Amino acid sequence: MRYISTRGQAPILSFEDTMLTGLARDGGLYVPETIPTLTPDQIAAMAGQSYEDVAYTVMRPFIGETFTDAQFRELIAKAYAGFGHAARAPLVQLAPNHFLLELFHGPTLAFKDFAMQLIGQMFQAALARSGNRVTIVGATSGDTGSAAIEAFRGLDAVDVFILYPHGRVSEVQRRQMTTPTESNVHAIAVDGDFDGCQALVKDMFNDFQFREDVRLAGVNSINWGRVLAQVVYYFTSAVSLGAPHRKVSFTVPTGNFGDIFAGYIAKQMGLPIGELVVATNTNDILHRTLETGAYTKDSVTPTISPSMDIQVSSNFERALFYAYGQDGAAVASQMDDLKKGGFKISQGAIDALRSAYASGRVSEGDTSETITRYLAEHGELLCPHTAVGANIGEKHLGTVPMVTLATAHPAKFPAAVEAATGIHPPLPPRMADLYDRPERITRSKGDLVAIQKIIKDRITS
Numbered sequence: 009m010r011y012i013s014t015r016g017q018a019p020i021l022s023f024e025d026t027m028l029t030g031l032a033r034d035g036g037l038y039v040p041e042t043i044p045t046l047t048p049d050q051i052a053a054m055a056g057q058s059y060e061d062v063a064y065t066v067m068r069p070f071i072g073e074t075f076t077d078a079q080f081r082e083l084i085a086k087a088y089a090g091f092g093h094a095a096r097a098p099l100v101q102l103a104p105n106h107f108l109l110e111l112f113h114g115p116t117l118a119f120k121d122f123a124m125q126l127i128g129q130m131f132q133a134a135l136a137r138s139g140n141r142v143t144i145v146g147a148t149s150g151d152t153g154s155a156a157i158e159a160f161r162g163l164d165a166v167d168v169f170i171l172y173p174h175g176r177v178s179e180v181q182r183r184q185m186t187t188p189t190e191s192n193v194h195a196i197a198v199d200g201d202f203d204g205c206q207a208l209v210k211d212m213f214n215d216f217q218f219r220e221d222v223r224l225a226g227v228n229s230i231n232w233g234r235v236l237a238q239v240v241y242y243f244t245s246a247v248s249l250g251a252p253h254r255k256v257s258f259t260v261p262t263g264n265f266g267d268i269f270a271g272y273i274a275k276q277m278g279l280p281i282g283e284l285v286v287a288t289n290t291n292d293i294l295h296r297t298l299e300t301g302a303y304t305k306d307s308v309t310p311t312i313s314p315s316m317d318i319q320v321s322s323n324f325e326r327a328l329f330y331a332y333g334q335d336g337a338a339v340a341s342q343m344d345d346l347k348k349g350g351f352k353i354s355q356g357a358i359d360a361l362r363s364a365y366a367s368g369r370v371s372e373g374d375t376s377e378t379i380t381r382y383l384a385e386h387g388e389l390l391c392p393h394t395a396v397g398a399n400i401g402e403k404h405l406g407t408v409p410m411v412t413l414a415t416a417h418p419a420k421f422p423a424a425v426e427a428a429t430g431i432h433p434p435l436p437p438r439m440a441d442l443y444d445r446p447e448r449i450t451r452s453k454g455d456l457v458a459i460q461k462i463i464k465d466r467i468t469s
């Protein structure tokens with residue numbers, strides 16, 4: 009399996025190099041040269057299998073020679089052993105045709121753990137084999153950072169630096185990043201918003217000297233391995249609802265477009281998905297783009313679903329690549345226009361996007377009302393991101409079962425949940441002392457050179 013850049017000008021890489029490289033050298037994102045497919049019989053055989061067995065079948069065709077079959081099975085087993093639910097991603101029925109896919113039973117209580125725990129294992133195995141070390145730099149609006157720090161804390165071959173927008177993540181998210189004591193993990197609070205943090209990370213990848221000097225690697229959904237691991241739960245949930253013999257639709261609370269893009273890949277692999285619905289909060293650039301055909305950057309507004317407070321949605325580039333018939337030059341030109349504020353999508357490409365994705369936007373008031381209503385009507389306490397998804401998901405209910413992705417545990421966002429329900433959702437007992445642990449934070453104004461210096465000064469060479 010070979011990987012190519014969405015901008016068409018970067019070296020073609022193996023899975024291992026793609027995983028360790030992060031951003032392509034032309035600024036694009038890596039995607040597989042061809043998307044492998046599974047037959048209806050292979051999908052039907054997943055019924056009743058463990059999450060780990062399905063994960064192996066779904067991901068094996070993408071990893072090439074990077075790991076032997078036995079090694080890959082072992083890495084998958086280790087990745088999910090610490091999850092707090094035997095099913096890993098259980099489905100809960102809300103209404104006759106509406107289901108919640110609970111993706112928050114991992115160590116940091118958000119869907120990011122599904123990919124990050126596996127990536128942690130894969131990095132460790134690949135680096136142990138080569139004897140190399142890497143420096144991971146990531147941007148987060150709260151959940152990627154905590155999942156990355158959890159997955160890589162204490163590892164010898166890796167230093168991790170996570171940039172988060174100061175004052176714009178929940179207290180639980182911040183403490184998950186700032187309280188680990190291992191000296192190889194560093195949380196940097198940056199003035200500004202998530203888009204600024206993500207731009208800094210991409211700037212570091214585009215600074216080739218710095219990139220070589222620190223052996224830069226990325227674990228944002230820039231990294232194909234992240235997207236790949238998220239494809240798996242589309243299969244486990246759809247199969248338990250009758251796929252491949254019937255279609256299943258998904259509504260996905262969306263920000264950086266990684267999770268919903270994983271659903272698109274599942275569909276290309278042969279999973280019979282009806283609708284893939286993008287659910288946004290008031291930072292609704294993706295919804296507006298699908299409606300108008302123009303991607304016009306706006307400023308980021310803080311909301312009660314902070315992890316989705318994003319306007320420059322990284323993986324939308326991957327969606328564009330497929331919408332433009334894998335034309336890297338067309339994508340590169342649109343990304344150049346984005347630097348000037350936005351771009352207009354061609355008629356053919358917007359038609360392709362609209363046939364792949366539906367969308368909707370939820371106001372702050374409606375997000376809160378959805379949390380209140382789901383507790384009253386369904387006995388379910390939703391995190392605000394999941395509430396955005398559930399609100400849009402119920403508008404797309406029909407004859408095809410709808411699965412709304414529950415992307416985080418309500419206890420990560422206690423203030424919003426308490427305001428909507430009067431209930432303060434407790435953290436699991438293993439995190440009960442989170443508020444008592446000392447924090448370790450580096451503050452930064454968001455100056456690229458200054459952050460690069462912090463990283464160079466702190467890495468283990």
Ligand SMILES: Cc1ncc(COP(=O)(O)O)c(C=O)c1O
Pocket residue numbers: 118119150151152229261262263264265266267268315316393394415416
């Ligand atoms: C809880 C939660 N829900 C939804 C999202 C949006 O996911 P994506 O960025 O893959 O679109 C995020 C951030 O990634 C998140 O942390």
Ligand SMILES: N[C@@H](CCOP(=O)(O)O)C(=O)O
Pocket residue numbers: 147148149150151152153227228229230263264266315316322
């Ligand atoms: N919502 C994310 C933003 C980063 O997204 P990623 O999937 O590209 O890592 C977060 O919680 O940090």
